[in-house]
Amino acid sequence: MTExxxxxxxxxxxxxxxxxxxxxxLSGAAEWxxxxxxxxxxxxxxxxxxxCGLGRFSQWAAGQGAASVxxxxxSVEMLDRAEAEANSxxxxxxxxxxxxxxxxxxxxxxxxxxxxxxxxxxxxxYVRDLxxxxxxxxxxxxxxxxxxxxxxxxxxxxxxxxxxxEVPRGDRVWPLNNYxxxxxxxxxxFVEGVxxxxxxxxxYMNSVIDAGFRLERLVEWGPHADQIEAGVGSIDxxxxxxxxxVKASLAAD
Amino acid sequence: MTExxxxxxxxxxxxxxxxxxxxxxLSGAAEWxxxxxxxxxxxxxxxxxxxCGLGRFSQWAAGQGAASVxxxxxSVEMLDRAEAEANSxxxxxxxxxxxxxxxxxxxxxxxxxxxxxxxxxxxxxYVRDLxxxxxxxxxxxxxxxxxxxxxxxxxxxxxxxxxxxEVPRGDRVWPLNNYxxxxxxxxxxFVEGVxxxxxxxxxYMNSVIDAGFRLERLVEWGPHADQIEAGVGSIDxxxxxxxxxVKASLAAD
Numbered sequence: 001m002t003e004x005x006x007x008x009x010x011x012x013x014x015x016x017x018x019x020x021x022x023x024x025x026l027s028g029a030a031e032w033x034x035x036x037x038x039x040x041x042x043x044x045x046x047x048x049x050x051x052c053g054l055g056r057f058s059q060w061a062a063g064q065g066a067a068s069v070x071x072x073x074x075s076v077e078m079l080d081r082a083e084a085e086a087n088s089x090x091x092x093x094x095x096x097x098x099x100x101x102x103x104x105x106x107x108x109x110x111x112x113x114x115x116x117x118x119x120x121x122x123x124x125x126y127v128r129d130l131x132x133x134x135x136x137x138x139x140x141x142x143x144x145x146x147x148x149x150x151x152x153x154x155x156x157x158x159x160x161x162x163x164x165x166e167v168p169r170g171d172r173v174w175p176l177n178n179y180x181x182x183x184x185x186x187x188x189x190f191v192e193g194v195x196x197x198x199x200x201x202x203x204y205m206n207s208v209i210d211a212g213f214r215l216e217r218l219v220e221w222g223p224h225a226d227q228i229e230a231g232v233g234s235i236d237x238x239x240x241x242x243x244x245x246v247k248a249s250l251a252a253d
Numbered sequence: 254m255t256e257x258x259x260x261x262x263x264x265x266x267x268x269x270x271x272x273x274x275x276x277x278x279l280s281g282a283a284e285w286x287x288x289x290x291x292x293x294x295x296x297x298x299x300x301x302x303x304x305c306g307l308g309r310f311s312q313w314a315a316g317q318g319a320a321s322v323x324x325x326x327x328s329v330e331m332l333d334r335a336e337a338e339a340n341s342x343x344x345x346x347x348x349x350x351x352x353x354x355x356x357x358x359x360x361x362x363x364x365x366x367x368x369x370x371x372x373x374x375x376x377x378x379y380v381r382d383l384x385x386x387x388x389x390x391x392x393x394x395x396x397x398x399x400x401x402x403x404x405x406x407x408x409x410x411x412x413x414x415x416x417x418x419e420v421p422r423g424d425r426v427w428p429l430n431n432y433x434x435x436x437x438x439x440x441x442x443f444v445e446g447v448x449x450x451x452x453x454x455x456x457y458m459n460s461v462i463d464a465g466f467r468l469e470r471l472v473e474w475g476p477h478a479d480q481i482e483a484g485v486g487s488i489d490x491x492x493x494x495x496x497x498x499v500k501a502s503l504a505a506d
Binding site for chain 1: 408412413414418420421422424425426427428429430431432433434453454455458459462467468469470471472473475490491492493494
């Protein structure tokens, strides 16, 4: 039986494809500038885009002069659109579910060569066995290779109810609960029952460390004051981060 | 003008000295087992206990066969008690405020020798300039040296009100707000106006990395099920961590 993938569902796509980040590409993703700041030099490097969706990062990396770009996604609907949009012969797309066992070392290589940079935007929070995936990523990278990823922040993914509330004293608060209870979370996002994996920030960090990486930078991302002024998020977003951005690398030896 | 240090105030001490962790020593600190698991071998190593308070960790480290133990604290009241209790000629105590400029490289050395292990329990959240302190710690450590510390978890230190509330839907929640707004927090803890520094988890991690350390392990600590059953904390403590525990090390070169 094939696992449900909401990225193949018409009702989900109707909403998802109208998000600013899909309509406007990377510049429509409010955290893109912060994520880009974590990237090493792209020119001449082999790049993997894990959970590439419509392939906008893949396109950008090709435009930056990447030697090759491999976009991987589990949704046929996403990859069809990504291939139709792709603007460079250096980009290759592959269909693979990050949760399934058909993703192995070779599926992260282009022409049998190890990769230099693995990038993943807002995909790893769907992955059940993160340790396994990170060990494959580490094995697929060349010495000195980098992993840069973003996920929904654990403070965001934890609670029963993901919305601000007013408490008796009058403060607006993020109603945090179940932070230390890891596992599946079902949320309604364009469709009902979108499955994500909640893990604590420490679990993300320790999984990256245990896969052999050295942590280089963490960003607990929320919109900046000037973005809030421009209508991206609101003043409430100072109360808790949206995303966790991470840069890690392998020893150069 | 000397800065206020509540650890010298009679009203504060009346409450603080009756905490389980002061009455019973390390075994009265619910997170001690998790913190101990982060420690490298102590025997034969030079150890610094930063913010040693009553010196219970210093005593324990001496008992484990440390070559030397240097306990540093900014409170005369704490150090007087620590010296009265000290049970080993290997332990030396020094009065130094972690915020003040009188803490330098030499003040972390015993007999002019670099240290092997710097330990700090629930002290760094009082320190305003963490980057400066960590750079001193890194310089005072021998190659391969370790830093192990605990602080109040940023999720705990952030909110306007540090207490669980019930929200309209009926959930018990930790009323998180102001997480991304770093800086001073005034809390009432035995006395009014205890000053702590709130910084995000990312800031803690990046400060450790920028000081030259490699992050080895993070623990977002809350009481375990068997501790909760024994009356340490409550089921609410699954909603958010109490403490952040960190292990980091310098390259061995």
